[in-house]
Amino acid sequence: EVQLVESGGGLIQPGGSLRLSCAASGFTFRSYLMHWVRQAPGKGLEWVSRIISDGSSATYADSVKGRFTISRDNAKNTLYLQMDSLRAEDTAVYYCTRGGGHSDWGQGTLVTVSS
Amino acid sequence: QSVLTQPPSASGTPGQRVTISCSGSSSNIGSNTVNWYQQFPGTAPKLLIYSNNQRPSGVPDRFSGSKSGTSASLAISGLQSEDEADYYCATWSDSLNGWVFGGGTKLTVL
Numbered sequence: 001e002v003q004l005v006e007s008g009g010g011l012i013q014p015g016g017s018l019r020l021s022c023a024a025s026g027f028t029f030r031s032y033l034m035h036w037v038r039q040a041p042g043k044g045l046e047w048v049s050r051i052i053s054d055g056s057s058a059t060y061a062d063s064v065k066g067r068f069t070i071s072r073d074n075a076k077n078t079l080y081l082q083m084d085s086l087r088a089e090d091t092a093v094y095y096c097t098r099g100g101g102h103s104d105w106g107q108g109t110l111v112t113v114s115s
Numbered sequence: 116q117s118v119l120t121q122p123p124s125a126s127g128t129p130g131q132r133v134t135i136s137c138s139g140s141s142s143n144i145g146s147n148t149v150n151w152y153q154q155f156p157g158t159a160p161k162l163l164i165y166s167n168n169q170r171p172s173g174v175p176d177r178f179s180g181s182k183s184g185t186s187a188s189l190a191i192s193g194l195q196s197e198d199e200a201d202y203y204c205a206t207w208s209d210s211l212n213g214w215v216f217g218g219g220t221k222l223t224v225l
Contacts, residue, residue: 035214044117045152045160045203047214061213095159101150102205102214103171105159 002026002104004096009109016086016113022079022096022106030054030074032099036081038092039108048094049081064090086113118143119204121217128225132192135220137204139185143215147207149187151180154201154219163202164189191222199224 008020020036036048049070051058058070069082079096093108120138127133137149151164162171164180167187179190187206191198204217 037214044219045205045216047205047216050214059213062211101162101165102152102160103162103165105161107159 002098004098004104004106006094006096006106006109009094009111011112011114012086013115014087014113017082017084018086018111020081020083020094020096020109020111022081024077024079024096024098027098029072029077034072034079034099035097035102036070036079036094037097037102037105038090038094038111040089040092043092046092051079083111086111088113117218118208118211118215119206119217121202121204121220123218124221124223126223126225127191127194129194129196131194132190133194133222134191135189135202135204135222137187137189137217139187139206139215141185142210143185143206143208144182144187145185146209149180149182149204149206151178151187151189152203152205154203156201160203194224196224198222 003025005023012018033052035050049060051070055072067085071080091113093110095108096106098104148166152160153163154160167182168180177193181188202220208215
């Protein structure tokens with residue numbers, strides 16, 4: 001069974017940094033492209049970033065470009081999202097998803113940016 | 116404002132057929148396949164339809180998807196109370212070089 005478990009969320013002040021993790025199991029992690037998708041409270045889904053299977057290439061939404069960095073450790077079956085210069089509008093539940101079509105989702109981790 | 120346009124709400128009575136539309140452009144829906152996701156309150160989204168009209172295993176055949184030009188649709192036949200949820204369409208955008216989602220449609224079963 002595919003499992004994606006996010007962690008690392010919490011309350012952070014504007015301008016601060018946070019690193020999210022997504023532990024993957026139940027599939028061959030190193031073979032899959034992975035994404036981060038977020039959902040602000042009461043709002044819709046917003047794609048944040050993706051990274052290809054070997055980690056050599058990543059793409060970002062304009063809203064986070066230059067502030068967020070996606071990475072992965074295929075030896076540890078873990079996906080990361082380094083979030084710097086956080087803003088109030090980054091407040092959201094962050095989900096990691098598997099594959100080109102987001103076939104599987106984690107339960108999400110809440111990031112709250114507030115002073 | 117979402118790149119893909121969905122009606123904010125839809126409704127139907129049990130047993131009815133309901134459709135939810137998703138409108139885009141030539142650089143997104145017009146040139147890529149569409150997925151649909153179902154989300155219940157407080158839970159993660161779940162893939163419902165992929166590649167325009169394919170159902171992952173376990174998804175009832177009451178759910179179907181279609182695409183024509185720069186628009187896509189999700190149809191739910193034999194509507195059931197447990198179908199009450201939010202539904203999102205999504206696809207890749209060639210112009211934005213990223214995924215785009217619709218704003219979501221809240222389906223109410225009357």
